[in-house]
Amino acid sequence: MSTYTRVVGPKPGSRLNVALTRTGLEALGVPANVVDRFAQEFRTGMAERAGTLGDTGASHPRHWDPGLGTGAAHILITINATTEPILTDELDRLNAELEALGGLSVVHLQHAKLLDGAREHFGYADGFAQPAIEKCNQRAR
Secondary structure, eight states, X not given: OOOOOOOOSSOOSEEEEEEEOHHHHHHTTOOHHHHTTSOHHHHHOTTTTHHHHTOOGGGSGGGSOTTXXXXXXXXXXXXXXXXXXXXXXXXXXXXXXXXXXXXXXXXXXXXXXXXXXXXXXXSOBTTTTSOOOTTSOOOOO
């Protein structure tokens, strides 16, 4: 049985997403027998699978941005926002919360923007799961 929640109202100005690495799960104290249930690819990590993934030559992990592929990054946080001011406010709030928690540091920071043609950074069509519907109010891009 599954449940479905319908959200009524306008789209939010921002969204925060959190993902954990294997070492992040371990740092949080997730038991090894639980972590061992994740896919081998997840447990091994991208840097160790570079050859299989085609990350060779200039794309080899030794050329990755500092902190990536080293095991130092435990959490990936992404913030998507509809405007630059909203993004700035959300980043400021996140940084304040991280500082208040203590013991956490940013290993890598990267800003990205929606590409022309509503494409995300890998080139895929963004918003595919939320297609525009004729005669429905759509927010301007």
